[in-house]
Amino acid sequence: MHILLLNPNTTGTVTDLMAEAGRAVAAPGTELLPVTAGRGMPYISTRAEAQIGGAIALEMLAGHADEIDAAIIAAFGDPGLLAARELFDFPVVGVSEAAMLTACMLGQRFAIVTFSSSLVGWYRDCVALNGMTSRCAGVFALELSFADVAGDPQGTSEVLVELAVRVVRDSEADCLVFGGAPLAGLARRERHRIPVPIIDPVAAAVKQAEALVALGPRKAVAGSFRRPPAKPTSGIERRLAARIEHRDGPRP
Amino acid sequence: MHILLLNPNTTGTVTDLMAEAGRAVAAPGTELLPVTAGRGMPYISTRAEAQIGGAIALEMLAGHADEIDAAIIAAFGDPGLLAARELFDFPVVGVSEAAMLTACMLGQRFAIVTFSSSLVGWYRDCVALNGMTSRCAGVFALELSFADVAGDPQGTSEVLVELAVRVVRDSEADCLVFGGAPLAGLARRERHRIPVPIIDPVAAAVKQAEALVALGPRKAVAGSFRRPPAKPTSGIERRLAARIEHRDGPRP
Amino acid sequence: MHILLLNPNTTGTVTDLMAEAGRAVAAPGTELLPVTAGRGMPYISTRAEAQIGGAIALEMLAGHADEIDAAIIAAFGDPGLLAARELFDFPVVGVSEAAMLTACMLGQRFAIVTFSSSLVGWYRDCVALNGMTSRCAGVFALELSFADVAGDPQGTSEVLVELAVRVVRDSEADCLVFGGAPLAGLARRERHRIPVPIIDPVAAAVKQAEALVALGPRKAVAGSFRRPPAKPTSGIERRLAARIEHRDGPRP
């Protein structure tokens, strides 16, 4: 089984981190194909960046569609997820979606813990778009930047674990999600220090993508996620245009 | 990996059906341990039966706790699920929960299709308890009994597929769930005749249980799903009592 | 009018406390029949205990069905309530349900105040199951145990009144509910010290049960609360089995 681990950011080291977190839980026989965006931003952290990064994710998916059984959009907030689910025939999973749904099986209310308050509004939109507001005890953040996290992973771990412990005490969350791509792997490493289950979004997404492939659901040919009819395009990346125009040929 | 497939009903043939549906998607290395309730009702289909069957499920879990990595409560409506999640240390997944959460990755709105209108009220409670009302396009039912389904599986398939097709057309659901233990396996068999993805709850639950075991979340020691403190009991089944009284010993 | 005051816990002194609180408000002509569970736990305080205690409540109802006009399930969280409402022909009221509905006539938002944070998750589930989340300003708790409350009623009163006053100030609740069976009677005794109306769940349930008996609604023969059709059982308590199997004879 080949699962595309699509990083819509341009930072390869984050892709590596996520691939490592994903491989730690992947089943035998699952091969993760990590790819890093060839254009865009080093790290998506706002709605505007997600709008652009989501469109880039579609290009990346079009470029790899023939090689894969499923894809993971690996940026918290899931840029381009619903668009991808509609446009492509293989299952597509978002890391925040996967984290929230998995968390629902570990308690009645989850909280999201992240490193920067600038992410909170966008993450809250994402919770709402998933209809998960009643299951979410809140989105809680430190005041660190992407550079802070990259520059001092150990220090970041410490303060995030402290925040996580505080959130459990104050928000009555039954479980937690560490949100934000640069935190991949952290949940697994630090779970013994946090008194409730904590989800790694990338790890959850790998298991959910495997689940969907094993279940083998058909591509919708009715409802709002059927493939849109062919439509002309102009000025769109070559392979994405081919997909939209139905010039991409049948799947092998 | 050993996963208990717990049928809180007393009908062994339904357990067999579910085990078959589960094994069809289980990963290599996953061993399903099907068990059938030793007491109770042939088929849980009301709130009262679920109240009793949920307590029986706890007894069954206590009896098998030492042998398993995770458990599936395999009756639609998930009798005893939250209680089990609180009381035991291993992950516990319900089939309706698993079906709904999995469906959320295949569309914005799912519909539940089942064989008897007597199940609708209880199923709708279950959707609400999961906070899934905004994702659910409705619960739709035929007017068949458990005996009808058992007695004429082929005829049942036909009318359920017809209902499923009609629901997709009328409710604008993006995907479907076939609810009801005796329908195990039907989604896989008939998916090509239904124009949107359709989930088999048992199959979904097997994959979700595998996912949780792979992710290895710790048992909560805080929040509302921590194990309750020891408490005396009287007149409770022996092994369940031992679990509640903390006389069940450490896990091996 | 005979109203069963059903304590699904095994602690007779709590039953006595609740009977006293109920009798203080009962109408002339109302006779409360207090019964204490013959098996189970001294005090239900978790989801697992509620699952078991709810099934025991059904046994108790089956045992007294011929003698009563209505029943009250007298444990906060209402274990077995919907099951009982479906299975039996007389009205059944839960104490938390009654408290919340009554509170709705005294303000737009009520808060629940209780003695132990271990109850909060389960109580919050109960608020949600009743569709009362938008009317509920929160569930607030001290960190006392059942033993603490039983051992020092006076001290408990003091700290609960303090908490109640604080909750009114901070949560903008228009009225309060004291949740938890061992607090029966407290609301009446301390209401002058708390600046908003405060509901005693047992007292509210007695008045609601009287109301339902006076209104004389018929037992549903349609919808999801009609009596389930007869079904065989095995290993179920004798009188409950008779009710499920329709061997309990017509009501006198």
Add this chain to the structure above:
Amino acid sequence: MHILLLNPNTTGTVTDLMAEAGRAVAAPGTELLPVTAGRGMPYISTRAEAQIGGAIALEMLAGHADEIDAAIIAAFGDPGLLAARELFDFPVVGVSEAAMLTACMLGQRFAIVTFSSSLVGWYRDCVALNGMTSRCAGVFALELSFADVAGDPQGTSEVLVELAVRVVRDSEADCLVFGGAPLAGLARRERHRIPVPIIDPVAAAVKQAEALVALGPRKAVAGSFRRPPAKPTSGIERRLAARIEHRDGPRP
């Protein structure tokens, strides 16, 4: 116990009908004091009429405040209810509020059945204001006028019972409410012909008012239902003005 049965309409025959429906269920010792509005409209059926009628209800309450233990605002839609609850010291109950809350103890979802589609929008506002949308299966109406109902009570009964039966079948409601003052008494008379419990709002309100008086909640001195501080007025009905200006003297 004296309970004001306040009809904010000017039609005395409807007051009589409601008094009869109320007395049929009142406890021994409860005295209903029916009053009919001295000015206003014959029958409130729109938002504009409710705005005016609600202000008239406040005048009527001010005029009878010294004589009563509780009051019922007896027009479906509950004109002036929250205002009255805030302004006066005794409990005030609305008939639609009472009907909906009582219905919640007889099933998970109630439907409202009424005689005129012109009432539906206003009734739906009322359901929402009570936070009851998730418990309400819908508001269903015939196309009759107030005059039709007054002129042919027997014919109205027939078509309303037919509608009620249809609503149970199609909406999966667990119980019903007959909404609209001229339908007072109908639920009791026709309940055997309708397959689920059906609530008479006036009857429910009488029992709820009795319940509140028996429980004896204090008047809030904090929160949003405390009595507003004294305020000057001009051009307001004499006794209502006295109440607002705190010139109405202490309660006897």
Add this chain to the structure above:
Amino acid sequence: MHILLLNPNTTGTVTDLMAEAGRAVAAPGTELLPVTAGRGMPYISTRAEAQIGGAIALEMLAGHADEIDAAIIAAFGDPGLLAARELFDFPVVGVSEAAMLTACMLGQRFAIVTFSSSLVGWYRDCVALNGMTSRCAGVFALELSFADVAGDPQGTSEVLVELAVRVVRDSEADCLVFGGAPLAGLARRERHRIPVPIIDPVAAAVKQAEALVALGPRKAVAGSFRRPPAKPTSGIERRLAARIEHRDGPRP
């Protein structure tokens, strides 16, 4: 274009303040007609006062219906708004409604900031009635009275700006609304000191009324906002009675 700026309070100085705030943003060609209630209360601040003030607003609208293209009900909480929208043929806008809807175009979540905690319950009802609860980050208040605000506008400004700044920091609101008629003009004056956009309800209402007049929607002749059929009245203010009885003649 003539827009009635209807102050349902009797305080002319507040009308002046609001007229000034409205004229600061009105388009060329828009003429605001400020009117002050001839009877009622100096300042509506509770549900009871809003019930009465809303009925007075209908009288005022009936008195000016022939002269205007649209009307604004200029008291936060919008007393009488839905009633007016139903009864009259011209567009009617409420200041809180206009403020909230306008705020929705400036961020995902707005907070309401006001001067007195006694307004909070009523304002929260208003948010809920507008279906805006999910967009509202809260209602936040000082502990000042109407007299305090009137007596020390400068001091009030200072403490309100401080509160606004604190609310932005603590509630994660994307924008703010200054609620309460005596605060008219404050948002415009102090907007540079508050780090998110802040809405003046009167100013927003003027622009929304202009928008509706320009769009020229027809008066509904179906649905729940069609004009109610003629109905007799007694004891109602002359021109309002004429409107309800359809004796008010065609619009010029």
Add this chain to the structure above:
Amino acid sequence: MHILLLNPNTTGTVTDLMAEAGRAVAAPGTELLPVTAGRGMPYISTRAEAQIGGAIALEMLAGHADEIDAAIIAAFGDPGLLAARELFDFPVVGVSEAAMLTACMLGQRFAIVTFSSSLVGWYRDCVALNGMTSRCAGVFALELSFADVAGDPQGTSEVLVELAVRVVRDSEADCLVFGGAPLAGLARRERHRIPVPIIDPVAAAVKQAEALVALGPRKAVAGSFRRPPAKPTSGIERRLAARIEHRDGPRP
């Protein structure tokens, strides 16, 4: 006042249609600057196309930022709206947002009427993202394509008016919105044939953009719509990149 009327589609004739509909209601002194996407799809009608079109809209906004006071994203579904609101300093309004908010001032529930069922899922997502689900009576569609509408405007008008009339009768909507860019102008032209107010999204958006400019809200410097800090980009359209990297200079 200069308002950009941004068509994120490549079909100039639709831009013309929208400009005409907008100019019909624009205030004197408002100048609409219509622009058509230079790349993309002829008509956005799915989530995937909206993801791409929303990113193109950001490029178009960056290209015109210096010339305008406000912008309208003129494709129903509002592609890129929240991203634009965050990234740019001037007000940005979406046509569906504007239509829904305006409709809220004309009734309690609006319905959306459009020409193609393929738009329904995406439109429903849009309603939910705006928190408007409780105000929306549904999204109703014909089975026409963009080409059908473009090819036979008169025939389209007829069937859409028929659908609108049917929706009012069956859904109890108080007002309607005609959704879909090629329907611009239709509401104004046909409003006399539809029994409730009907909103033209482009016209509503012009008035809302004018309103925001007149109100003059500041750009947020706190909250989740503050401008994101400078961030490097690669492979992004030149002017959009400059905006993201803070190389776009101060506003004139």
